[in-house]
Amino acid sequence: MEYQVKNISANDFEQCIKCTICTVYCPVAAVNTAYPGPKQAGPDGERYRLKNPEFYNNALKYCLNCKRCEVSCPNNVRIGDIIQTARIRYDKSAPKLRDRMLASTDFMGKVATKMAPVVNLMLGFSPVKATMHGVLGIDRHRTFPRYTSTTFEKWMRTKAPSQAAFSKKVAYFHGCYVNYNYPQLGKDVVTVLNAVGYGVQLLEKERCCGVAKISNRLIDSAKEDAQLNIDSIRKAVKAGMEVVGASSTCIFTMRDEYPHLLGVDNADVRDDISLVSVFLYKLIDSGKVKLAFKPGFRCRVTYHTPCHMQKLGWGIYSSSLVRMIPGVEFEPIDSLCCGIAGTYGFKKENYPYSQAIGKELFDQIERARVDYVVTDCETCKWQIEMSTGATVINPVSLLAMAIDVEATKKLNGIK
């Protein structure tokens, strides 16, 4: 019998050789001494939790789930997964009302879009903000993104016939933000993909990717959503489509968090789930499609690498895509966490840490003096816009601004 050929443990926690590089790269440990850092919260703490779940330390709630620890680990220990799994398994407290509200993006979105003008007005009122701060614990500095009256899905239905006419198609996972708050990004995706010859299809059914539910420990509900999304994705893949999104966190969650944290198997379709900017870069790089740009398009931009983009290892695709645009003057900055981590930064108790984490990034952005900060994540966008005053856009939106749609279509042989 073969034995001791390989050490196998949950999330590879036994591979840890205690080098502590994860803690060096942890954005939280650098600013919050109450957080023990990924090594202690992860593989070290796991040994104690295996002895007795009572050793669970509530300070694990400070983890952003940015996964920068995993990126830095030389031994492929899934440190972030160990910490999130421990929170899910051992934190027996019921999620607060606030956390449920923040996590239920679909529910809140559906309600809010029905009366968007009122909701938007209300959410901007300072007495409302003060109440949310005091009663719910949603920090008063935060502003919720405005809700739209016409959801992206509704808009897409009007485009169904024209999209169906394309011979090549992709399925688009739009995500909650595009659907309920900012359909313009979705429209940009459709514009650019159409220009290079791809029709855009919605998934049969789509729910929130579940990242907010995972981080707020609404696991059963997250699992249900995940299963539904994967079933829809599977159908799209069977129909010969790649599934793309424009939010790096949604994509990361569906690719990696589903199997690792929710136990939802996606092995057969994982490689078919991608990001629009990666999809486009590969098409362009391989010469399969060409872009024609507006003459005279000029702007100075930088690319901010969202943490989950760093984890996916895809930052290079988006920044390269941006640098392909003639007329773009590119100012590189370091890959740093902005501090918001989705719903994390909305919580009153996390707000100061959130801003302290982002400080270095904000300084670099301000020094860069750019027209646009380009990034693939919407919550990074909110954080950077709030904290620096910069305008933050998705790489696809920048492309939509930069390309000459008609000329591009012609270049790719589309009528």
Place this chain on the structure above:
Amino acid sequence: MTDHIKPPKRYDVVVIGAGATGAGTARDCAMRGLKVLLVERLDFTAGATGRNHGLLHSGARYAVTDGESATECIKENMILRRIAAHCVEETGGLFVTLPEDSLDYQKTFVESCLRAGINAEVIDPAEALRLEPAVNPDIIGAVKVPDGAVDPFRLTTANALAARQNGADILTYHEVVDFIRSGNRICGVVLRDHHTGELTRVECDIVVNAAGIWGQRIVEMAGAKINMFPAKGALLIFGHRVNNVVINRCRKPADADILVPGDTISLIGTTSSRIPYDQIDNMTVTPEEVDVLLREGIKIAPSLAYTRILRAYAGVRPLIASDDDPSGRSISRGIVCLDHAVRDGIEGFVTISGGKLMTYRLMAEWAADMVCKKLGIEGKKCMTAEIPLPGSDSSDSKEAHSRKHHIIDMSTDQRAAEGRHGSLSSEIPTGDVDDALVCECEAVSVGEVNFAIDKLHVNNLINLRRRTRMGMGTCQGGLCACRAAAILGDRLNCQQKALYDLASFVNERWKGMKPVAWGQTLVEAQFTSWLYEGMCGLDRYQNNEQGNKQ
């Protein structure tokens, strides 16, 4: 520190050896009002006490072959749960029958257990799997017994602390090099201080030899002879808890048939092989032993096949020849308490040996009874089974509990320290620097290190490891040893000594890793060597075998 106090030159009793038995004997004698000196050539638990399974035997393992030991075990098991609650983990135990073993044995086993007073309950194999998912799913039988885990380091330290609370003095790193005699009477010992080389004479009425396997030399020094049979037992330590319930194999005791969860790790053991007496200070684990431990261990818990092994170690069972066997070959199973006046005509000298970690308290009771009898002291009842050990004191725990109440959110290290020191953990200093961790794997804080230095006879890093688990975790001292050495260097006012101490500590950790140095354990060792040798140049500070600085 107490170690540095010059002892008064006269005691009622000198106890040689600070293993569980020696510390227990010192405690018992001190509690009976005797003036006691406990001497140890190295450190508490440096011998067999610190090198075993840490199994709180229910006695079931001995039930079939040795009913008397089994009965003693279950009685002491129940006593230890009461008096040493902070050293004991009530895990429960299983005796599982593998397909290759016969279920017939189970019947004999259960009958023998019940005869010995051990509550052995046959359960469905499926129920056993539910109780302990790590158990081999192919088992065909299972019996539930009241096994548990006991931390021999804590247990011994607690006994030593209790002895000290009752007026005993303790000297570690003091070796008995000769006896003071008057005719056929032993009336004292000559001690050599291992650190200074200085010799001290200590007079006493009675010497108790509780030196375990090294006791044969003590007896020879006194001018008599006993036959001891060193039996080496090797064990493997796994990197984390594989099981939370003790798993035994239900068959005639053999190699690698017990898997014990101990604190943050699991232990598989043991082997058993006779070794020559002159090899008792040279314990190394052979590849064959590692192989048999794994091969057999995997049968009771399949996940051992792929769980990281932290280290291997071996201890020596101090088996002793029966006095009633003229050939000297037959081994006594139980406790041996010898009055050398009766046996060899040497007055003032008692040897307590045989037995097991589980019966250390009973052994101590027998030895203390004999001491009292020889001193003509009457009416001093043994109270060691009634009075809890320091750390398991219930009134203390109330205080600790109210303290805990203020800490709504105890951190992992605070909980870990409480687990290690019981109610004494309330004496661990807290605050900014004291809360910082020295050992991250085992969650040992600066405060706990300071507490151990102040209260628990710590002179060097190995002492500190035995008192706190510092350096016992996954990195085997890689990160914590230098931090702890820095604190010790400050506290003991000698950075130079701390450097040599650090080098020998790191080497001692490597000794245990070497027999299992593959996979991540090898990577870990390499990483540690880069840090200490490559970056810090620590290899220049090695002590050679004689302890001389090179």
